[in-house]
Amino acid sequence: MTATARPYNFDRFDRQHVIEDVERTVRGAGAAPGSAAPDFSLPAIGGELFTLSAHRDRPVLLRFASYT
């Protein structure tokens, strides 16, 4: 079973999630240092739009979080 075959929003955390996390870590999934950071425009909780490429005047710290 591949990672993309499973739903992004899942009802139950299971062992396959652990395996996928370990596999992605070992493989070095994601945007590697030196690669272009994927640009995005997303709403902030205040409603205003945040566009990554509009913040080139200083470095940006991007942290992905989960409530649980």
Next chain:
Amino acid sequence: MRQGHPGPAVPAYRHAAQKRDDAIRFVREEDIPWDVVIDDVDGRVHAQYGLLPDPTYLIGTDGQVAFYSYWTHVPTLRDAIATLLARGGSGVVGEQRLPHPLAPLADGWRAIARGLPQSADDMEAAAPGSTLLLKAGSLAKPLLAPWALTSRHWSRPQVAAALLVLGVAAVGLSLVRSSRQLRA
């Protein structure tokens, strides 16, 4: 991001409004001072950045990823920021792909606790002993947190050894609990 450890009070997201409500709660409960943006319900941006749980990226003024970390170790991140700024804000600083275990050990239980009891039951079934370890880490937070905030960057073998020790401890705790349940 998705609901990493869903439970009765924190189900999987079906609508963007649910993510926004949780983001607002997260900011309030964790006292977060920085800007928080909300990915779409299918995690489009999260997928572009690798789908790892709780990764941290430092992006330079050249638009490139300068540093990447699986979870976050504050002293390592602080050093990465200092190095990047010393280089004028651009260039490659490096990565910490193996997660530094101290911070999640000290504070990981807080996230799981929001989805009880299902979140802990599922976590325990997926990784036996892990919830016992996180509970122990939560109790030992007064000792672990200062260590997590001051310990320097660990080499890959050091992190691997620490994760191995924690894994053995988790399995040991799980076996002890199972044997007690069998005797009861």
